[in-house]
């Protein structure tokens with residue numbers, strides 16, 4: 001696809017990249033994200049990139065890339081009650097010598113223009129630093145939960161958990177790829193067992209490249225820990241949950257000191273979750289289990305008798321940007337009846353700025369009408385609420401309340417009775433969050 005005409009600072013040029021440019025990308029990436037590994041070692045592992053969505057920047061007088069970015073084509077990104085095509089912005093990097101000259105700003109403009117061309121109403125990302133992306137209209141849309149659970153931590157009982165059996169094996173795509181994919185999707189589609197009540201942001205590794213990276217288990221990414229294992233809980237021989245994990249072990253005067261680091265912990269119901277966590281917290285020679293990323297409302301928060309002892313932290317997870325406000329608002333479901341007008345500002349994508357009339361019945365389809373100029377009076381909005389597209393992104397997955405944003409002065413309320421209704425409608429009974437970082 002030809003690149004849209006997007007300006008770069010003087011002396012810089014766009015460069016489309018292909019898989020033949022892997023080394024250029026690796027070297028630039030190592031400038032942006034310092035790595036102890038050699039480019040040869042890094043290039044010996046699969047690349048997660050979708051090359052036709054990867055764009056570099058060259059500079060006059062420089063042989064190598066000075067910046068690049070990429071995005072993943074998530075065709076089925078979960079939003080409240082639905083799925084929408086979403087561009088997962090990733091691998092954004094600028095060489096330290098060329099920073100703060102506007103290269104990131106130009107790359108974001110190109111990325112958003114390409115999203116518009118492709119008909120992707122949303123873009124989502126994980127932010128390397130939290131201060132970077134708000135200026136570009138991305139809102140902090142989800143948090144996740146980090147825990148360090150002591151071995152043997154007491155769990156509440158769940159009837160039926162004891163009927164599950166557990167297998168522990170070396171994780172392999174051949175043996176486990178289909179199970180992991182199926183259970184991951186099923187758990188995100190109905191975390192409480194009710195179809196339609198999905199987990200927003202629970203994105204799956206949709207491309208072959210992302211699958212290859214997941215299962216490759218490169219020794220250079222093990223950080224001194226063992227090869228990746230998988231624990232699967234089954235009921236009557238049917239898989240009902242899984243966790244991938246690695247252990248490390250140190251011998252100290254007090255005895256063995258082992259650590260379990262997990263990938264996603266996925267279960268289809270409470271009994272399977274109880275069986276999985278029970279087995280995970282009972283591995284020999286270990287002291288602590290540290291799941292990498294959990295939803296903030298993961299069942300473990302209810303199963304642990306003493307959540308506090310697991311030292312819960314909740315850093316930011318997904319950031320979301322509405323690229324097409326009308327399509328994005330119409331493309332999700334709402335948790336309460338809603339009839340509200342929103343005046344939205346968007347300095348980066350001015351075509352989005354305007355007043356939107358959103359109507360939906362609770363958990364039913366939504367309609368969105370764009371109101372034309374006759375609905376405005378001398379530049380005054382007739383909308384119920386005014387907000388920037390960044391705040392709409394923060395609220396979009398249901399994890400940040402419009403009332404919270406209003407309390408912080410980030411939503412302006414013109415009709416007070418609209419705020420509680422809109423806040424309830426934009427919320428979602430299941431907390432948003434991705435189970436892996438892209």
Ligand SMILES: CC(=O)SCCNC(=O)CCNC(=O)[C@H](O)C(C)(C)COP(=O)(O)OP(=O)(O)OC[C@H]1O[C@@H](n2cnc3c(N)ncnc32)[C@H](O)[C@@H]1OP(=O)(O)O
Nearest residue numbers: 032090091092093094099100101102103104105125128131
């Ligand atoms: C989705 C992802 O991939 S997240 C990964 C992001 N990449 C990294 O963190 C790798 C290391 N950092 C870098 O590569 C670069 O410093 C980047 C990409 C963060 C910024 O690139 P630059 O080309 O320097 O950004 P640019 O010059 O376009 O800056 C645009 C604005 O963002 C601000 N900004 C840029 N980086 C940061 C930051 N880390 N923290 C706060 N503000 C920032 C700039 O000050 C500037 O503000 P202004 O418009 O008020 O003047």
